[in-house]
Amino acid sequence: MTSPAEVAAALDKTGYLPDDGIATAAFLAMRMRRPLLTEGEPGTGKTALAQALAAALGVDLIRLQCHEGIDAAQALYDWDFPRQLLHLRTLEAASGGEFDADAAESSLYTPRFLLSRPLLRALQEAPCVLLVDEIDRADDEFEAFLLEVLSEYAVSIPEYGEVRAEQPPIVILTSNRTREVHDALKRRCLYHWLEHPDLDREVAILRRRLPGVDARLAEQVAASLQRMRQMELLKPPGVAEAIDWTQALQALGADSLDTETAATTLGAVLKYREDEARVRASGVLAP
Template identity: 85%
Template sequence: MVDDGDVRAMESPAMESPEGVAAALDGTGYLPDDGIATAAFLARRMRRPLLCEGEPGTGKTALAQALASALDLRLIRLQCHEGIDAAQALYDWDFPRQLLHLRTLEAASGGTLNAEEAESSLYTSRFLLARPLLRALQESPCVLLVDEIDRADDEFEAFLLEMLSEYAVSIPEFGVVEAPEPPLVVLTSNRTREVHDALKRRCLYHWLEHPGLEREVAILRRRLPGLDARLAEQVADAVQRMRRMELLKPPGVAEALDWAQALLALGTGDLDTEVAARTLGAVLKYREDADRARAAGIV
């Protein structure tokens, strides 16, 4: 059953335009650009999954989290990984509890257990372990985040495509589970491999860039209220310069925030060379990258 509050959230007038979506996301602390706000608005209005690709740290996962917060909906997250299969993502049966149930029935029957009735009693919602995809169907309206779909294999991607086409699944022992209304689906990809065209056709697509200098300064100051404008600009400028280098792991917004937070913890009011060198581990995660940044005179 759909909660009236959830329905009102999905129909909120404040979200009925790209500008409204931008304002709602801004209210959660996520600062979108026009492209992100428009893509999120269209995904919600057209009830289509939104596939977000981009470098790590560009705010793909944070977008789904912010949408859930802005819409006051539950966020259900499926973290993809190599070897993930339908059972891990969809459902499983609680075998230990089923076995205990059988033993209880057998003891209560005094040895006259009806095998057919016992078997039918095993496959009920009581013993069904709902994984993220099934939960999204059962608990919709919600925001379903399928994170790093590029880490999954072709077989799982095909399964996901089928589920997103119908927003329903058939469980042989249980029956069909169908969402009362489609969840708002956000898929993310770091593009470690290409997502298949069939899935891309099912989705709306948006490529997330790293924020420009002005927007990154605004993000830093929004997320870290104690950060003054000068230090925010110094951090953002240094991070922007690092991203233009050939690094193994260019820093994302999360690393910029970590760096700024480290500087605040040290009571630093100015990002000079000495302080930057001592805190570089907050923003760069490979020795080779740190060496390149030093050689380029960034720190």
């Protein structure tokens, strides 16, 4: 792809509707071979961007889901110890117990017994899209380790040797800003903040993802969500909730949104009792 416009068109074909900023950031990440760190509220399309980019390029999406306590072994590789033990027993049985210990040991650390986790898979299988999801959930040590891998696109496995990507994967990192990502990682990455879509774009997203939706219903759902996001909710609804809510209304046979139907289907869009109570009391559900 030779321009942001081509990236936008390719993403559009997958059903992801990018704005100019997203298309430009994705284009630069590919052209400059730099990771792209995307931040924003949950539901703004950060993960969906990586999925759409992989689909647009026709390559695999490899996802590393970060969580508290994740370590290098969970992200990089492990050895298949049960199979290694079975291999040793087979060698011992075949040799009558008289086998070369050094040769047997070296035979254990081969690709046959290497369990590739997402980071190693991305280096081995590139070109691909590597999604490092919710990096803000990981701790400082893992972030430093990830920075080292992304700097060289290579890792050294003591028993095996170096694995280096012949072609760097396209790396998309996401963060919901539950904590600040360190400056060292930010400097390594390009950066883009994703906002919730405006009214027109959200209507377009709903009509693209749900081709049979009534235009009036899509506009009413999007307008209601725009009003909810202006409130101080514990979890403002994202695009995924917009789609869920619209599908729930379609399942009930609704072709427009009225106050009663909106109130009875709030569980599709709001996930906290306090948020539901605040929205019901505010009057924002009125068409």
